Amino acid sequence: MSHGPSHDPLKSSMFFVYPEKVRDIFVLATRIAVLVCLVSSISFVLFIAFYPRSPYIRFKSVPYRDAGGDPHPTTTNISHVLFGIGGSAKTWNTRRVYSSLWWEPNTTRGVVWLDENPRNINDSNNEIYGPEYRVSSPDWTRFKFSSSRSAVRIARIIRDSFNQKLPNVRWFVMGDDDTVYFTENLVSVLAKYDHREMWYIGGNSESVEQDVMHAYGMAFGGGGFAVSYPLAEKLVSILDGCLDRYYYFYGSDQRIWACITEIGVPLVQHPGFHQFDIRGDPYGILAAHPIAPLVSFHHLDYVAPIFPDKTQTDSVKVLMGAYRADPPRILQQSFCYDINRKWSFLIAWGYTIQIYPLLLTPFHLQTPLQTFKTWRSWSNGPFTFNTRPPPPDPCQQPALYFLDRVDKVGVAGTQTSYKMAQADKKCNSTNHTNVMAVKRITVSSLKMPPDYWQKAPQRQCCEILDHGRIKDSSLRIRVRKCRQWENVGV
Structure with missing residues (x-):
């Protein structure tokens, strides 16, 4: 059997390319690649020159401009806050004194929105100043309402403010x-919050009956609430239709909450907003303030004066004096003990001191004495926080001291002085009598740094100075940051 030439697949015309053909293919591929690069470059140049520019394509650095128009964003300060205050022509003449206690001319921004121009404004008192007033836009009367027509107007204050x-x-x-x-x-x-996002911040009522009647998840308007710019912008766009949907709600704050709920933003509750839905004496709440900055008071005309033997207005002035000396520290509690005498001290800085003639745990001291009742029914509760009844035994009741003066010490220090309030001498025990011998207490402290509340909160410690020696019926105490090994217990 004869054999033809051997068959090598590598030399088959289907797989083998002669050298001169390799050279020709390489030259052709190079020319095509150069041509493609040239066409692509020309196309890109033409695209840059003539194509409408997309807002998502940045060709040069553009400074950030926040929602309110600030081209240079900084840490939020008072200039970034706009107050919208709800009032009426009938109440403004008497209530504007409250605004004068906290308003800073040429610094604070905002407007009091009234239902009509007020009459017989008394401007003879030069100490009364505050925000300007304006009359609400008149179209609020076209909205439906059930029990409170003025609530519609007040709910639309955020719209008037935004506009x-x-x-x-x-x-x-x-x-x-x-x-x-x-x-x-x-x-x-x-x-603490990014103002470029949608935030709704405030507090609810102290009285459970009020929260049940309205809503636990709602910011009660008297205590104040804050809405970030983006949320306000969206809220204003839906507000009018939303108000008609919730015409049957009583208050303006409940209507605003319902509309914000439709946007899907929850309330961030902060314990420093105080609605004061209480009756009687607010002392128990103020002497046991949460470990949080004090933000607001409301309903001051419906509770006893904060300081005994003073009007409510003068009481707030005294508290404001301490607040301005050390804003983050106002009302903050500290506990310390005289173990030898078996005394417990509670300090609510800038307001009051209690000395108990027995040793009490911090758990008891931080729980508010119930010196008040509920808002609507004048009952003993329930409240949205724990309370403890005043001790029925006079020998276990604390001696009370109230702020008398505030002094600045150097650049970074303060000294506050507290004077004993008049008390009925109903207890004859030796320990209680020894407590009553202390007529004045001075408290020294360093100012809290401005960013104190930007960090994890912690109660500060106090210590009794001079080995607890009582000199001229006075005691000296220092409030300071707790040492690493130290706690606030007995």
């Missing part, structure tokens, strides 16, 4: 004409 189109507004803060704000603390709260 002013003021520059650099990051936060809209709503409140009443009898709301007292502690603005530096308010700003410290708001500065």
Whole structure:
């Protein structure tokens, strides 16, 4: 059997390319590649020159401009807050004194919105100043209502405030004409949140009956609440239709909450907003303030004066004096003990001191004495926080001291002095008698740093100075940051 030439697949015409053909293919591929690069470059240049520019394509650096128009964003400060205050022509003449206690001319921004121009405004008192008033836009009367027509107008204050189109507004803060704000603390709260996002911040009622009647998840308007610019912008766009949907709600704050709920934004509750839905004496709440900055008071005309033997207005002035000396520290509790005498001390800085003639745990001391009743029914509760009844045994009741004066010490220190309140001498025990011998207490402290509330909160410690020696019926105490090994217990 004969054999033809051997068959090598590598030399088959289907797989083998002669050298001269390799050279020709390489030259052709190079020319094609150069041509493709040239066409692509020309196309890109033409695209840059003539194509409409997309807002998503940046060809040069553009400075960030926040929602309120600020081209240079900084840490939130009072200039970024716009207050919208709800009032009426009938109440403004008497209630505007509350605004004068916290308003800083040429610094604070905001408007009191009234139902009509007020009459017989008494401007003879030069100490009364505050925000300007304006009359609400008249179209609020066209909305449906059930039991409170004025609630519609007050709910639309956020719309009136937004429509002013003021520059650099990051936060809209709503409140009443009898709301007292502690603005530096308010700003410290708001500065923790990104104002470019949608935030709704405030507090609920102290009385459970009020929260059940309205809503636990709603910010009660008298205590004030804050709405960030983006949320306000969206809220204003749906507000009018939303108000008609919820015409059957009683208050303006409940209507605002319902509309914000439709946007899907929850309430961020902060314990420093105080609605004061209570009756009687607010002492128990103020002497046991949460470990949080004090932001606001409301309903001051409906509770006993904060300080005994003073009017409510003068009481707030005294508290404001301490607040301005050390804003983050106002009302903050500290506990310390005289173990030898078996005394417990509670200090609510800038307001009051209690000395108990027995040793009590911090758990008891931090729980508010119930010196008040519920808002609507004047009952003993329930409240949205724990309370403890005043001790029925006079020998276990504390001696009370109230702020008498505030002094600055150097650049970074303060000294507050507290004077014993008049008390009925109903207990004859030796320990109680020894407590009653202390007529004045001075408290020294360093100012809290401005960013104190931007960090994890912690109660500060106190210590009794001079080995507890009582000199001229006085005791000296120092409040300071707790040492690493130290706690506030007995």
